[in-house]
Amino acid sequence: MNATRRRTGFFAVAIREWRRIVRSPFQVMMLLGLPLLGGWLIVSVFGSGAARDLPIAVVDHDASPLSRDFVRMIDSTGGVRVSSIGADLDAAERLVLRGEVYGVVSIPPHFERDAARGEAPVVTTFYNAQYVLPASQIKNALSSATATLSARIEFRQRGAARELPQVAAARVEPIALDVHALFNPSLNYVTYLVSALLPTLLQIFIATVTVHAYAGELRDATAGEWFATAGGRSLPAIAGKAVPYAVHFTALGLLMLAVLYGRLGVPFQGSFAAVGWATALFVLAYVAMGFAFAAAAGELGFGTSLAAFYCAPAFAFAGVTFPVEGMPLVGQAWGSLLPVTHYLRILVQQGMRGAPIEASWHAVAALAVFCAAPWPFLAWRMARLARATRETHG
Amino acid sequence: MKTLFSAFVDEARLAFSDLGILIIMVLAVVVYAFVYPVPYLNQVLRNVPVAVVDQDRSSLSRRLIRMADAHEAVRVAGEPDSAAESERLVRSGAVAGVIVVPRGFERDILEGRQARLSAQIDTSYLLTYSAALTGMLESAGTMSAGVEVSRWRARGMSQEAALRARRPVGLDLRPLFNATSGYATYVVPAVLLLILQQTLLIGIGMAGGARRERASTRSAAPIDAGGHPIAQVLGRSIPYLLLYAVNAVYYFAFIPRYYGYHVPGVASAVALLTVPFLLATVFLGLALRVLFSRRETAMQVLLFTSLPLVFLGGFAWPVEAVPVWLHRAAELVPTTAAIPAFLRVTRMGAGLADVSREAGLLWALVALYFPAACLTESINQRRSRHAPRATLGVYPSN
Numbered sequence: 001m002n003a004t005r006r007r008t009g010f011f012a013v014a015i016r017e018w019r020r021i022v023r024s025p026f027q028v029m030m031l032l033g034l035p036l037l038g039g040w041l042i043v044s045v046f047g048s049g050a051a052r053d054l055p056i057a058v059v060d061h062d063a064s065p066l067s068r069d070f071v072r073m074i075d076s077t078g079g080v081r082v083s084s085i086g087a088d089l090d091a092a093e094r095l096v097l098r099g100e101v102y103g104v105v106s107i108p109p110h111f112e113r114d115a116a117r118g119e120a121p122v123v124t125t126f127y128n129a130q131y132v133l134p135a136s137q138i139k140n141a142l143s144s145a146t147a148t149l150s151a152r153i154e155f156r157q158r159g160a161a162r163e164l165p166q167v168a169a170a171r172v173e174p175i176a177l178d179v180h181a182l183f184n185p186s187l188n189y190v191t192y193l194v195s196a197l198l199p200t201l202l203q204i205f206i207a208t209v210t211v212h213a214y215a216g217e218l219r220d221a222t223a224g225e226w227f228a229t230a231g232g233r234s235l236p237a238i239a240g241k242a243v244p245y246a247v248h249f250t251a252l253g254l255l256m257l258a259v260l261y262g263r264l265g266v267p268f269q270g271s272f273a274a275v276g277w278a279t280a281l282f283v284l285a286y287v288a289m290g291f292a293f294a295a296a297a298g299e300l301g302f303g304t305s306l307a308a309f310y311c312a313p314a315f316a317f318a319g320v321t322f323p324v325e326g327m328p329l330v331g332q333a334w335g336s337l338l339p340v341t342h343y344l345r346i347l348v349q350q351g352m353r354g355a356p357i358e359a360s361w362h363a364v365a366a367l368a369v370f371c372a373a374p375w376p377f378l379a380w381r382m383a384r385l386a387r388a389t390r391e392t393h394g
Numbered sequence: 395m396k397t398l399f400s401a402f403v404d405e406a407r408l409a410f411s412d413l414g415i416l417i418i419m420v421l422a423v424v425v426y427a428f429v430y431p432v433p434y435l436n437q438v439l440r441n442v443p444v445a446v447v448d449q450d451r452s453s454l455s456r457r458l459i460r461m462a463d464a465h466e467a468v469r470v471a472g473e474p475d476s477a478a479e480s481e482r483l484v485r486s487g488a489v490a491g492v493i494v495v496p497r498g499f500e501r502d503i504l505e506g507r508q509a510r511l512s513a514q515i516d517t518s519y520l521l522t523y524s525a526a527l528t529g530m531l532e533s534a535g536t537m538s539a540g541v542e543v544s545r546w547r548a549r550g551m552s553q554e555a556a557l558r559a560r561r562p563v564g565l566d567l568r569p570l571f572n573a574t575s576g577y578a579t580y581v582v583p584a585v586l587l588l589i590l591q592q593t594l595l596i597g598i599g600m601a602g603g604a605r606r607e608r609a610s611t612r613s614a615a616p617i618d619a620g621g622h623p624i625a626q627v628l629g630r631s632i633p634y635l636l637l638y639a640v641n642a643v644y645y646f647a648f649i650p651r652y653y654g655y656h657v658p659g660v661a662s663a664v665a666l667l668t669v670p671f672l673l674a675t676v677f678l679g680l681a682l683r684v685l686f687s688r689r690e691t692a693m694q695v696l697l698f699t700s701l702p703l704v705f706l707g708g709f710a711w712p713v714e715a716v717p718v719w720l721h722r723a724a725e726l727v728p729t730t731a732a733i734p735a736f737l738r739v740t741r742m743g744a745g746l747a748d749v750s751r752e753a754g755l756l757w758a759l760v761a762l763y764f765p766a767a768c769l770t771e772s773i774n775q776r777r778s779r780h781a782p783r784a785t786l787g788v789y790p791s792n
Contacts, residue, residue, distance in 0.1 A: 004428045023636070026691075030694060030695075034695065034698065035698075036703065038698045038699075038702065041702040041720075042701065042702050042705070044717060044720050045702060045706060045711065045716055045717075045720060046659060046705075046715075047706045047710070047717050047720075048715050048716075050716065051711070051712045051713065051715035052715070053716065054712055054714055055714065067466075070563075083767060087754060092759045094748070096570065096742070097738060097742060097743075097744040097745075097748040098738075098744070098748045098749075099734055099738055099748075099749075102712075103570075115562055115563055118562065120561060120562060120563065120564050121563060121564065122563075122565070122566050123563065123564065123565050123566070124566045125565065125566065125567050125568065126568050126569075126570050127568070127569060127570065128570050128571060128742070129569035129570060129571055130571045130579075130580060130709075130737060130741050130742065131580075131709065132580050132710075133710075133711070133712060134712055135569070139567055142565055142567065143565060143567075146563050146564070146565040148722070149562075149563050150561055150562045150563045153562040153563065154562055157562075163678060173508065173538055173542075174503060174509065174538050174541040174542050174545075175503065175508075175509050175510075175511065175512055175535075175537055175538035175541065176509070176510050176511070176534075177493075177506055177510075177511045177512070177530060177531060177534040177535075177536050178510060178511070178512045178513065179512075179513045179515060179527065179530070179531075180512065180513065180514045180515070181515055181517045182484060182514050182515060182516050182517060183516060183517050183518050184517040184518060189520060190701075192519075192520050193705070193711070196702060197705075201698055201701055204697055204698045204701075205698065208693075209694075212694065213692075216751070256648075261604035268778065281740065300690050301414045301689055301690045301693075302413075302414060303417065304690050304693050304694060305414055305417055305693065308693055309422070309696050311697070312697060312700065313426070313430055316430055316432075316434075317432075317433055317434045317702065319433075319519075320519070321494075321521075321710075322433050322434055322439075322521060323439065323521055323522050325439075325442075325522075325692055326438075326439040326440075326521070327432070327433045327434075328432065328433075328435050329436075330432055331432040331433040331435070332644075334432070335433070348518045349487065349517070352518045353484075353485050353487070353516070353518055354483065354485065355485045355486055355487065356482075358486075358487065359486040359487060360486070
């Protein structure tokens with residue numbers, strides 16, 4: 001009877017939602033401005049690519065040509081930089097306490113003389129174990145510097161005994177181990193962190209934005225209009241609302257992958273299709289979870305708090321800095337309740353390792369469950385909401 | 395003085411009668427101290443599965459396999475027959491690496507030639523990689539040392555002299571401060587500071603948003619639009635300072651004892667750092683209120699910042715590797731100076747003199763954010779004087 005009657009249904013809800021987003025500067029900031037800012041910050045933190053030249057102090061009690069050679073060898077390993085050379089151990093330990101160096105190398109008195117006599121002088125290295133990454137770099141640098149120096153001294157002694165180089169090599173190290181690092185041969189720590197941090201950042205925004213999209217209608221008392229646009233049916237109301245966010249965040253996710261594999265050079269051996277589809281599933285999972293938090297809370301503030309509690313600690317549980325296998329059972333269980341854990345596993349398996357698709361079916365199935373499981377609950381809450389709005393307005 | 399007191403009462407009522415704010419500033423603070431450390435409670439990674447392809451099938455190759463299996467970092471989870479089979483195991487993630495013992499391994503050793511093992515290790519998880527690498531290198535190294543020492547001894551040298559001849563320069567690596575090198579004691583103390591800061595900023599922001607929502611409705615109170623900004627800021631900071639003094643005692647006195655990383659004799663230095671840290675954070679929180687017109691905005695906007703901030707605190711990623719401009723900018727956030735200072739005091743026994751630079755920075759932030767908070771207060775007062783009085787529920791959505 002009304003010629004200008006508005007269209008209703010799934011598409012009408014999607015278009016209405018899209019208009020709500022572009023009209024609100026706050027929503028534009030939450031959907032685009034802050035995610036890009038956060039991603040840029042994370043990429044910038046690790047901008048230098050690797051932690052090199054970490055400062056250490058050397059206490060040289062010998063001050064001989066050999067000890068100075070040794071200091072140069074330590075410096076040339078690249079991982080550390082000798083920022084202070086002194087003769088006072090207490091002063092060097094003060095530097096550790098002041099946070100100026102990560103460790104102290106102490107070269108004993110008579111270092112050169114003892115080495116020449118074959119009395120095996122010992123270099124003592126104190127490293128600050130509170131800083132895990134610098135500690136391992138100091139250990140590696142000192143192990144490799146002492147090994148180089150030992151080999152040089154031993155070769156010299158054997159050379160004097162007229163031994164063939166290959167024979168000498170066999171004597172110095174009867175069993176050698178050639179290590180081949182697979183998939184990420186540069187062992188770039190940044191690769192690990194950034195490729196896990198960006199998805200973790202994305203899930204925070206997807207969840208908070210979708211909670212806002214749903215519960216904002218309750219706060220602003222526009223749920224009745226939303227429901228009317230859907231033609232009074234629950235599923236089109238929710239699905240139509242989900243579409244703009246799913247599309248937008250999948251696009252952001254693909255941009256993220258382009259930055260990771262293109263700009264940052266994260267090794268990629270797998271299938272772009274697999275990783276792309278996994279990204280879409282990952283986004284859909286958090287859209288559904290965000291709606292579920294909003295529907296369960298029935299209020300914007302509390303819904304946002306629930307989403308925050310769920311998303312904020314995710315990085316620790318996702319198994320990147322500390323592998324899932326090493327966690328206690330509770331940690332593993334909570335990690336498996338976070339879609340980002342499964343998504344990161346797929347990224348590693350299908351992106352970095354180029355694993356067969358079967359290897360990832362667990363993770364894919366888990367993501368699919370997160371996408372689908374909230375819908376019956378959402379439909380039920382929606383129907384109740386519709387009844388409530390009809391009662392107040394009708 | 396009257397403004398200060400009524401601002402204090404008003405703020406306490408705003409914040410502590412709001413369940414959402416209490417959840418963040420009390421419940422989250424209590425619970426997160428137990429939630430965050432969970433992944434790291436086992437402290438170190440053990441028994442990472444590796445595979446061995448034994449092409450030699452000799453007594454020495456079997457000895458190597460036993461040594462690898464006995465190493466605490468790894469366990470031998472499979473002995474595939476072929477290279478293709480071992481590659482499948484690595485790609486599917488069933489094992490973290492493969493050692494190949496080539497044919498002729500035992501013969502090379504017995505005939506005095508260098509025997510070469512080859513290892514392929516999955517690098518897709520860094521800690522797993524380094525555990526597998528350590529396990530393999532040390533098993534091969536121990537066996538190699540045994541071979542060499544027995545050769546020297548065969549020439550009639552004493553065990554001790556043989557060991558010395560093997561390594562002309564020795565290395566003694568000694569950890570300072572975190573002797574067990576546990577992951578929890580590495581992560582937890584730093585993350586606790588971040589939790590204190592983020593919950594303070596979000597909670598204060600929520601209360602500020604709630605106050606502005608109130609100011610734009612009929613239920614606006616006179617305190618929303620008047621009172622000297624300095625008195626307002628001082629009065630409004632007190633409820634948070636009191637609550638977080640309790641939270642700080644909980645985090646710096648109780649939690650370290652609970653996780654067993656407590657160091658005695660640092661209480662006064664910790665207290666002297668806590669004062670500027672809390673003041674700077676509370677004033678920053680009050681200053682940021684200029685951005686939040688709604689109760690929930692602060693949470694939505696600030697939640698993501700903890701991710702970059704973790705890595706700007708210098709414990710998970712060395713400061714030396716952060717671009718200088720970004721580190722300088724990050725020093726505007728209290729945790730950037732507070733995390734290294736608290737770590738050195740609580741974990742390494744540094745004195746106040748050793749953290750004077752960081753303490754100075756925190757006081758500089760107090761001096762910066764107090765006037766900023768006063769400015770925010772006067773801007774928000776002006777806003778609420780000019781705000782159209784609306785009824786709840788029909789103001790423009792954000």
